[in-house]
Amino acid sequence: MAMDLILLLGFLLLLVLLFFVNRGSNLRLPPGPRGYPLLGALPLVGPVPHSGLANLAKRYGPIMYLKMGTCSVVVASTASAARAFLTTFDSQFANRPDNVIxxxxxxxxxNNMVFSNYTPKYKLFRKLSTLHMLSNKALADWAPVRRAEASHMVRTMLESSTRNEPVVVPEALLCAMVNIIGQVMLSRRVLISPQVPSWASSRLL
Known part of the structure; x- marks a missing residue:
């Protein structure tokens, strides 16, 4: 029993020492809350993260440094701060974290565009997607598909209402979106009816 107590006290002392050693580093970090040993700023964020981060931003500014458990996080809380990360200095912050197993x-x-680092391969992916998927010509080429799926969705909702069946609008919209993506990527409709569980549509996406 005494040995367990000694080990526990030693572990807590080690956590406190690590906490103060990390705070004494010479890194030029943005301002942020002190946080707690092991937990960091997690208790300060609270159960509603966006509200807790907004309250912290009022005190520490638009760019904050937080310790979320053992992970170091920099939070941009305004549009101008986010623009600095995503547009002005995007090449410096474009790499993805290595610990997302x-x-x-x-x-x-x-090996895809979402989780790829900022490499020549990533730049090629972005160029191809912009040219063949997001350009004005690409959007115009797929306009008939969007119109057809919108008409099909409205017709399906009308048929359900005439049969006095409930119409779940979010499910119908999700079904139409999945079918649009399916026709763009696979050249065929993926879902026949919006009467499918939402988890199934989400997994298809």
Missing amino acids: SAKDITYNG
């Missing part, structure tokens, strides 16, 4: 498994070790 699930993302590595899903994307074959980051």
